[in-house]
Amino acid sequence: MIRVLLVDDQPLIRAGLRMLCDAEEDLSVIGEADNGRDAVALAGRLAPDVIVMDLRMPGMDGITATGRILAERPAARILVLTTFGDDDHLYPALTAGACGFLLKDAPPSELLDGIRRAAAGDSPFSQQVLRRLVRRAVDARVEEPRPAAGLTTREREVLDLVAEGLSNIEIAERLHIGVTTVKTHVTSLMTKTDSPNRVRLALYARGVA
Template sequence: MIRVLLADDQHLIRAGLKMLCEAQPDLEVVGEADNGGDAVRLAEQLVPDVTVMDLRMPGVDGITATTRIVAARPAARVLVLTTFGDDDHLYPALTAGACGFLLKDAPPGELLDGIRRAAAGDSPFSQAVLQRLVRRAVSTRAPAPQPLPALTGRERDVLELVAQGLSNTEIAERLHIGVTTVKTHITSLMTKTDSPNRVRLALRWTGG
């Protein structure tokens, strides 16, 4: 069971997220916070597997709350869920220690997949956000990327779709394979390319 803490100052948003999560057999909402201060306190008390964090909240904002949660427990998984996908929100959130960044207009399935991926140690990003991260990294990095190691044709197919920001479910649908098979390919790709998360993995495609 994945234990989830919800932090959002809008009651309707929290209620909707709670209903969405608790309709899943593997997700349990263990706490709710309507401000960053309470999110920090509850994260310490409840030790959730994933904290779903809004950024704009009264008092202590989501970025400050994320910084405090990760400082107290470096292994904490904080998944940002926000209306604002611009760089002024994205990069401070990542610097604060957020493991992923999803937009509130994401389909319910993408959000649920993101929570599960965050709990599993992955870094879920909305497609547009991941593409922007990759473009920025490509435009600013100086050294030439190392060539890709030997990959199977299917691994290359999966890697290309990861670089496009697709989720495991979307990749499975696009390639007509199972989600478990996609996860297996991604695990193999991360090992072969020495990539700790999907962003690094996507960058290897741009250099491959």
């Protein structure tokens, strides 16, 4: 069971997220907070598997809360869910340590998948956000490492799909292989390309394409 903490200052948003999560057999909402300060306290007391974090809230905002939670619990998985996908919100959230970034207009299935991926150690991003990260890095001519030696044909296929912003489940469906196999390939690719996270792996893929 994945234990979820919801953090959003809008009661209707929290109610909708709770209903969405509670309808799933593997998700359980263990707490709610309407501001960053309470989120920090609840995260310490409840030790949730995934914290779904809004960014703009009264008092302590989500970025500050993310940094404080991770300072106390470095292994916490914080998934940003926000209306604001601009760079002024995206990059500070990632710098604070958020493991993923989804927009509130995402389909419910994408949010549920994002929570599961975050709990599994993955880094879920809305496709438009991931593409913008990659495009910005390419436009800024970020220096990418040279192609890693020893990538298998299957690893190169997985790498190309990571660059498109596909989730592990979507990659598994596209290549007709198991999700566990995809996770193994992604882990191997991160090691071979010296990529600390999925975003960096996508940037690497775009650099060698």
